[in-house]
Amino acid sequence: MSKEKFDYFINGEKGKYEVVIGLEVHAQVLSNSKLFSGSSTKFGADPNKQVSLIDSAFPGMLPVINEECVKQAVRTGLGLNAKINNYSVFDRKNYFYADLPQGYQISQYKNPIVGEGKVLLDMPYGSKEIGIERLHLEQDAGKSIHDMDPSSTYVDLNRSGIALMEIVSKPHLRSPDEVNAYIKKLRTIMRYLGTCDGNMQEGSLRADVNVSVRKIGDKNFGTRCEIKNVNSIKFMQMAIEYEANRQVELLEDGKEIDQETRLFDTKKNETRSMRSKEDAHDYRYFPDPDLLPLKLEQKFIDDLKKSLPELPDNKKERFIQEYGLNSYEANVLVSEKEISDYYEEVAKLSDKKLAATWMMGDLFAMLNDKGLNISNSPISAKNFAELVQSIKSGEISGRIAKEVFEIMVESGDNPKKIIESKGMKQQSDPKELEKMINEILSKNKDKVDQYKAGKEKLFGFFVGQVMKLSGGKANPQLTNEILKKLLKG
Amino acid sequence: MSNITNQSLSEILESIKSKKISSLELTQAYIKNIENAKKLNAFVTTTFDQALENAKKFDNKPNNEQLLSGVPLAVKDLFCTENVKTTAGSNILNNFVPSYESSVTKNLWNNGAFLLGKLNCDEFAMGSSNETSFYGNVINPIGDHLVPGGSSGGSSSALAADLTPATIGTDTGGSIRQPASFTGTVGLKPTYGLCSRWGIVAFASSLDQAGPMTKTVNDCSIMLEAMSGFDEKDSTSINKKKESYSKNLQDNIKGLKIGIPKEYRVDNMPKEIDELWEKGKKILKDLGAQLIDISLPHTKYALPTYYIVAPAEASSNLARYDGVRYGHRSQKGKDLIEMYENTRSEGFGDEVKRRILIGTYVLSSGYYDAYYLKAQKVRQLIKKDFDDSFTKVDAILTPSTPSSAFKIGEKTNDPVSMYLNDIFTVPVNLAGLPALSLPAGLDKQGYPLGLQLIGKALDEQKILNIGYAFEKNCGYKNEIKKWWS
Structure with missing residues (x-):
């Protein structure tokens, strides 16, 4: 496969600009209960039905760390090839808001649970490593609902106190495509690990996007703007596109960029200033005296490491070695753990290469058409393998196979049975x-x-x-x- | 029978056990005292009906196996009590009725006691005279013009006036020991983490600790045994085996080494305090203890350190009182910010506001390193002073306070002189150590003075034993005329 060249630049009259992007991804930890309380984290409950006295910050209530959330953060850190810190500290980030019952968010500031790591992206122009700055645990806030009543705001605290992992990248991303690949890769890794379901519609994965521009060749970064709380990859890409161009226009006009926090208006497709650096909150971070520093024994970390599943990068390598797939095929087939599981089951029983071709062709097209995914595919891996084997052995031709496939989708039947009952067997005598x-x-x-x-x-x-x-x-x-x-x- | 209420808790427990008195009679006697003592303003809330009900229940089916069988107790209004209004002495919680019981009070009730009422205190436990309470100042039974100390002033006043057989307070910088000293009673601040903080309205989380306030050291050991214990709901709670402080209480202190720190002196300290300290040393020496001069060189930094750390934590702890979910909410204001401002302006008193401002300031960006971070470093040095000393001594003897009870209004316009009252008590909180304040004598005005015994972390038994021996040989007795009834 010939490699394309990276070409995401913005051309101005005074030069060619490069876009520098860093992401702060907020990933909701998969756990049954919240970070510091026993309340359920299940999505979709009636408002304020999953709120304990701790989540609503009643007098005298104290947080107690949920061990499972700590394990999930460590697993994620390990999946990001990151340094796990044996010592980390929970801090209070102080600010007032109606959906922040304590008046502070418990987060990790100077000493996060996970330090530097890296993520590998497969881009058309080759693989690219994106550095991870840190991962820390923090509480989610509740939700303010402004449109239920003309004169009042309602507050739903179901989300209040749910554990989030904030994953901060280094400013290594250079285009909306790389952001797309990065988010998808993070999502894949976390779904493999079972640490975050990555469901963006339900808000399990959101990001603050830091964007700056600089002329090609410049060593220093430009002034950055932070676009808050964008909850889909498409919107992130649109926001970056808009914001980078806005910044280039300012620079071209000889103006300065203000370091500020901006919001992305999805309806108007533009970013808008939310608050300037001068108005920035002073969060008055300090270590939460209600919680002791989190000390992890090396054995705790090692045990988690041992129990990690095979991760996408390793699986991809193995698929190439073991099944003779090319890099592209391997990439597609490891993109979801369920897909890779399905493939491996099929490959065990049939021709590995042909199985990959048929999966990525007819099977994916059909699933896509029907709005299904691999876990609820109407064709079982075993039946699919039999179909592939029937083609490989010459029992049926490729053309007949497509017919058999259609019948399998409709009936869920075994291909052998279909071929026999319909007399579709190939004449090979x-x-x-x-x-x-x-x-x-x-x-x-x-x-x-x-x-x-x-x-x-x-x-x-x-x-x-x-x-x-x-x-x-x-x-x-x-x-x-x-x-x-x-x-x- | 008529004077059952001026007996000690242990004597009362004995009377109940031997059926000399019923729990109901005892409860009625205290209710009568409380009703006659309204002038002291020690109570914010009384729970007489509930107490009488519980007393009857006990009498019908007495269980004398418990540490506090059949005893009514009033507690500081900082402990959340299920279905009983809990105000923390503040307007902002004027209407707050918790649906839960603090771990410490639950421990008391599980040991056979029941609630008699909620005792006045400085607002959010911020104060040394009980004058910052929204419910008015409390009067010291020692004299109608005197403060009872603070912040557990309702507790000390009620105890000294025989309105409760024993009580509990909280101590963030001296709030148990100073009022005990001002009222001639015994007060213990346990090791940080010995008593659960769950369900106690928080002031400064890294310093707050609940403890007993009693008439005698023996009572103190009984109460401590009942209220302490590991609580998985408090991450700072110490997981250790429960001790039988009362069973193990003994008065042989021969050979124990008592440290005398040279830094526990302040300018213009009344001569009586020095004399009292000398008297304390002599008593312990006569009992066979060895006195050793020690130095706690960072003592002078304790008060400024405390007045950075405590307000910093308080400014954050009190952020939850925002009018959104419970407590007072101002009806004024056109948006959320104005609702916050009005709610908190109306809900908090001056001292609380002052500390929130100080705390917000010392945590602010640009000031954090100079104040909060530096204070934390000094705090470590103060702790190290004690650690070093405790390699040489078993306990440390100091005065509890630099003066006896002062007059109501005397210090209200001078916060710094008010803060100075905690100068001997705050180092202990910063170091997380246990300390016992014992009544030891009177000043020339006839007001009680206390001495403080500081122990190693979790060495409560030892300071209780020393206190027990001291008490037997000191000959102090509170002689309070019930001028209020």
């Missing part, structure tokens, strides 16, 4: 084929003569006749061979 071919050749003596005289195009005509006579079941390869042999004689 040389004697039978020879008999059929001889019949055709004797019926078309004139054409045989023309062929022998040099009109080789007629070969296709003979094949067509054989197919017609066999009802499409003649083995094409054998037919070709026998036909050639008989026409020579």
Whole structure:
């Protein structure tokens, strides 16, 4: 595969600009209960039904760390090839808001649980490493609802206190495509680990996007703007596009960029200033005296490391080695753990390469069409493998296979059963084929003569006749061979 | 029978056990005292009906196996009590009725006691005279013009006036020991983490600790045993085996080394305090203890350190009182910010506001390193002073306070002189150590003075034993005329 060149730049009159992007991804930890309380984290409950006295900050209530959330953060850190800190501290980030009951968010400031790591992206122009600055644990806030009543704001605290992992990247991203690949890669890793479901519609994955621009060749970063709380990859890409161009325009006009926090208006497709640096909150961070520093024993970390599942990068390498797939195929097939599981089950029972081709072709197209995913595919891995095997062994042709596939989708039946009951089996008996071919050749003596005289195009005509006579079941390869042999004689 | 209420808790428990008195009679006697003592303003809320009900229940089915069998107790209004209004002495919680019971009070009730009422205190436990309470100042039974100390002033006043057989307070910088000293009673601040903070309205989380306030050291050991214990709901709670402080209480202190720190002196300290300290030393020496001069060189930084750390934590702890979910909410204001401003302006008193401002300031960006961070470093040095000393001594003897009870209004306009009252008590909180204040004598005006015994972390038994021996040989007795009834 020929490698494309990276080409995301913004051309101004005064030069060509590079876009520098860093992400702060907020990933909701998969856990049954909240970070510091026993309340349920299940999505979609009625407002304020999953709120304990701790989540609503009643007097005298104290936080107690949920060990499972700590484990999930460590697992995620390990999945990001990051340093796990044996010592980390929970701090209070102080600010007033109606959906922040304590008047502070418990977060990690100077000493996060996870330090530097990295994520590998597969881009059309080669693989690219994105540095991770840190990952820390923090509480989510509740939700303010402004549109239920014209004069009041309602507050839903179900989300208040749910554990989030904030994953901060280094400013290594350079285009909306890289952001797309990065988010998807993070999502894949966390879904493999079972640490975050990555469901962006439900808000399990959101990001603050830091954008700056600089002229190509500049060593220093430009002034950055932070776009808050963007909850889909598409919006992130749109926001970056808009924001980078806005910044370039300012620079081209000889103006300065203000360091500020901006909001992305999805309706107008533009970013808007939310607050300037001067108005920035002074969060008055300090260590939360209600919680002791989090000390992790090395054994705790090592045990978690041992229990990690195979991660996408390793699995991809293995798929290439073990199944002879190319990098692109391997990439697609490891993108979701469920897909890779399905593939491996199919590959165990059938031709590995053909299985990959059919999965990425017909199977994915069908799932996509029907709005299904691999976990609820109407075709089981075992049946799919049998179909692949039937093609490979020559029992059915590729064309017939497509018909069988359609019937499998509708009926969920085993392909063998379909092939047999519908008589779709390929004719691969040389004697039978020879008999059929001889019949055709004797019926078309004139054409045989023309062929022998040099009109080789007629070969296709003979094949067509054989197919017609066999009802499409003649083995094409054998037919070709026998036909050639008989026409020579 | 008529004077059952001026007996000690242990004597009362004995009377109940031997059926000399019923729980109901006892409860009625205290109710009568409380009703006659309204002038002291020690109570914010009384729970007489509930107490009488509980007393009857006990009498019908007495269980004398418990540490506090059949005893009514009033507690500081900082402890959340299920279905009983809990105000923390503040207007902002004027209407607040918790649906839960603090771990410490639950421990008391699980040991056979029941609630008699909620005792006045400085607003959010911020004060040294009980004059910052929204419910008015409390009067010291020692004299109608005197403060009872603070912040557990309702507790000390009620105890000294025989309105409860024992009580509990909280101590962030001296709030148990100073009022005990001012009222001639015994007060213990336990090791940080010995008593759960769950369900106690927080002032400064890294310093707050609940503890007993009693008439005798023996009572103190009984109460401590009942209220302490590991609580998984408090992450700073110490997970250790429960001790039988009362069973193990003994008065042989021969050979124990008592440290005398040279830094526990302030300018213009009344001569009586020095004399009292000398008297304390002599008593312990006569009992066979060895006195050793020690130095706690960072003592002078304790008060400024405390007045950075405590307000910093308080400014954050009190952010939850915003009018959104419970407590007072101002009806004024056109948006959320104005609602906050009005709610908190109306809900908090001056001292609380002062500390929120100080705390917000010292945590602010640009000031954090100079104040909060530096204070934390000094705090470590103060702790290290104690650690070093405790390699040489078993306990440390100091005065509890630099003066006896002062007059109501005397210091209200001078916060710094008010803060100075905590100068001997705050180092202990910063170091997380246990300390016992014992009544030891009177000043020339006839007001009680206390001495403080500081122990190693979790060495409560030892300071209780020393206190027990001291008490037997000191001969101090509170002689309070019930001028209010």
